[in-house]
Amino acid sequence: MAGMINEVSDKILLKYLLPANVDAQAQIGVYGANYKLAILMTLFIQMFRYAAEPFFFAESGKKDAKATYSRVMTYFVLFTLLIFLGVTMFIDVFKYFIGPKFWAGLMIVPIVLAAKLFLGVFYNLSVWYKLTNKTLYGAVIALTGAAVTIVLNIVLIPKYGYLGSAWANFFCYLSMMIISYFWGRRIYPIKYQLKKIAAYTLLAGFIYYISRAVTIENNYLAFLFHTVLLLSFAGLIIVREKRYLATQKAD
Template identity: 50%
Template sequence: MSISTNPLKRLASQTAIYGLSSVIGRFLNYLLVPVLTYQFAPAEYGVIAEFYAYMGFLAVVLTLGLETGYFRFRTAGHDDPQRVYATTVRVLLVINSGLFFAIWYWQQPIADLLRHTQRPEYVVWAIAIVALDAIGAAAFARLRADNQALRFAGIKLIEIGINIGLSLFFIVLCQQAFVNQSHSVFAQLWQPDVGIGYVFIVNLVASSVKLLLLAPQFKDGLHGIDYDLLRRMLRYSLPLVMIGLAGIVNEMLDRAALKYLLPFDDQTNLAQLGIYSACYKLSVLMTLFIQAFRYAGEPFFFAYAKASDARQVYALVLNWFMIVCIFLFLLVTLYLNIFQYFIGAAYRDGLSIVPILLAANVLLGLSINLSIWYKLTDHTLLGATVALLGAVITIITLWILIPRYGYQGAAWAHLLCYSVMVIVSYYLGQHFYPVPYDLRRLFGYPIVGLMLYTTHQILTKTWLIIPQWVTSTLLLILFIAMVAWFDGRHLWRLQQR
């Protein structure tokens, strides 16, 4: 089989559909950042960032890696796909329900441990959200495996719509009514002592509605657990939990660590965390693209693995993935003077970390693509070792850099971690599952991106007579022209076959 654009078209179309929920939908959710950062002080926003970091860790643990395990065992041909699904659903339901009630029972000691003694309800709300999402993950995995991307996207968009709508209703409308019309019906719905708690309440409602919409997907998934199958699935999936935890350490430990490693009082540390987290949101376009690609890419890579030209297609996919990532890097950094207005003025002291975080996310996306080798070859333990190496680097660099450089150190820790992981993943992948990646382009496009960004920085400081948006647009057009020249013609030739 020769290299065909058909699998690429299929992957692109799936990515586009999933993008309705994960990119476009999450982008709409991202528009809540101005609402939160203009309505709440940095210390209050820091509490939100802190708890959502904890929830990120729990989300990995409570799915047990069974999403990927479901894909693997469903397509392996040795087990009944229905039995694989039922086992996945029942296990997630039991584990998450049990942990929710345990944390509900010990909410106060946990709140004391987290230094939120006065707010134990935050702990309960957080674990409820994570448990509902983890149970729903099995149904979403089935939708992805069955190529029901439109239903997947529709449910995600409804969840996001509820989250956005209720957030605007409570945090904007009701709060303003409380201030301006204290006797109105809307004003009675705003309780100042709840404050940022409305963020958790709204998320909990949205997650509950999502699970109700997924109910049809559970009708065939409550028939019992095949314990022999479960043992084999866990043997495959639990290393993925280690990888996922290591990934969350790399992605979110900074937000949990800033509160404890910065050399100030808790309130000041939370304010610094709030500034860092808000500026981190300015790199979210890259994160959202990577997430959408990941949703579509994982089932695609498994399904296409037996094709004769699979490795050549994987190489081509990574090449275009890198092009899109560098385009997003330039889009945000060249127009940062515009993107900055997505966060409140009190948060803009941290804008200098945005290019660093964007570069780190480029490396994260590259690492995710390169890591396909251990999933296809069942070397999940070795893949876990790579992720754990990254986690160790993250922990050490955060411990060293944050007390000295504050949230700037946290941003650089991301970049250092993902740099090492990319190098190690590439060399292990070439040993266990060699793919003919075009290294000239994989190195060339990031170098071009950094050169264009540096040029922009110099021009904006020296050519003050030229509006900044003019230089930004010209440099972005230059990058697009280079891509069209070096890769557009090649893609056009493939299209004609």
């Protein structure tokens, strides 16, 4: 129920909280169309979720289960960062899937993608309350996220419209991720590779910034530039992770 609130409340509240002089249906249409551009992230997270849950339970009895969960988290974040960069840097291609009349809302796409990334990390973190049979904790976290969603939508929509809804979505899943991490650390501690995850995330953020800051008028050159940036990030991941895995095998 809380999950449904997080996903649909923004569309409902937009209808009632936008100023009277704003075309609510048009705003909802723009918001919904651009929200759908996060579909690659959403699909990846859903596929991961369906595959990961039985995997987590199957691994739970093994001695190195927590180390496995940690590695899964790292590679999950790496894949979602690649999706984030792929969609945002090639937004001039993806935007044609929704049509010119919705392009005014393209600024919410990075926000929604980041929100979905946080949600995916939350699903990863959920291993602690599922394996310890403390699913009530998960419900409390989800309800907290729902409360954040509703409150921020009420506060932000009248002033910022659908941009406020996007940020409400962002902070909802960010709060759920943070609460789950610290709660889980007390009950079922897992040594996640936080420094590595943070380093890759900062690098991805820097690459995203560069892609936005550097303006190239020629579409073909811009496409080439963004391709080089994305492949450089992917290449760096492959090289560094191969070295890491080699050292792990050597040990």
